[in-house]
Amino acid sequence: MSGYMMVKHSHMTLAVLSLLFFILRAGWAISGSGLLTRPFVRIAPHVIDTLLVACGLYLVFFIGMQPFVVAKLIGLVLYIVLGTMAIKRAPTARQRAVYAVLAVLTFAYIMGAAIRHSPWSWFSATLGT
Numbered sequence: 073m074s075g076y077m078m079v080k081h082s083h084m085t086l087a088v089l090s091l092l093f094f095i096l097r098a099g100w101a102i103s104g105s106g107l108l109t110r111p112f113v114r115i116a117p118h119v120i121d122t123l124l125v126a127c128g129l130y131l132v133f134f135i136g137m138q139p140f141v142v143a144k145l146i147g148l149v150l151y152i153v154l155g156t157m158a159i160k161r162a163p164t165a166r167q168r169a170v171y172a173v174l175a176v177l178t179f180a181y182i183m184g185a186a187i188r189h190s191p192w193s194w195f196s197a198t199l200g201t
């Protein structure tokens with residue numbers, strides 16, 4: 073497997089880990105679980121997300137800053153803002169749940185943009201470009 077493909081697969085694995093970790097933490101934030109304050113739970117998502125972006129930037133170096141990459145970066149900023157609302161900032165469990173759902177929908181948009189190579193994400197008519 074080429075270096076590019078290895079980094080791409082690492083990037084995809086990290087993306088899935090990021091989502092699973094987010095869903096777990098959002099669940100704990102909604103239920104008010106103390107597990108959320110554990111050092112591992114606080115640090116691991118930052119490590120995963122930093123590696124995810126680092127791998128993404130490595131891939132961009134080869135394929136160039138295409139429109140779907142710009143869409144992913146904007147989506148990523150939105151995902152982080154909505155995720156922070158869901159886990160830290162929203163005051164009630166109900167509001168946290170709403171932000172968590174919006175964050176997961178944003179993540180689904182980013183996945184679609186990545187797989188379809190289009191800012192139209194899952195709504196793009198063609199698979200890849």
Ligand code: HEM
Pocket residue numbers: 080083084087090124125127128129131132135141144145148151179182183186187
């Ligand atoms: C939550 C954030 C992200 C998710 C869920 C995500 C997901 C994915 C997935 C699933 C693929 C594989 C697509 C395929 O070929 O089937 C991919 C590829 C890629 N991603 Fe990401 N990504 C994220 C963030 C980023 C960021 C921040 C960048 C740029 C800085 C980036 C740049 C790329 C590039 C350049 C490819 C390679 C496209 C190709 O070779 O076909 N990604 N991403």
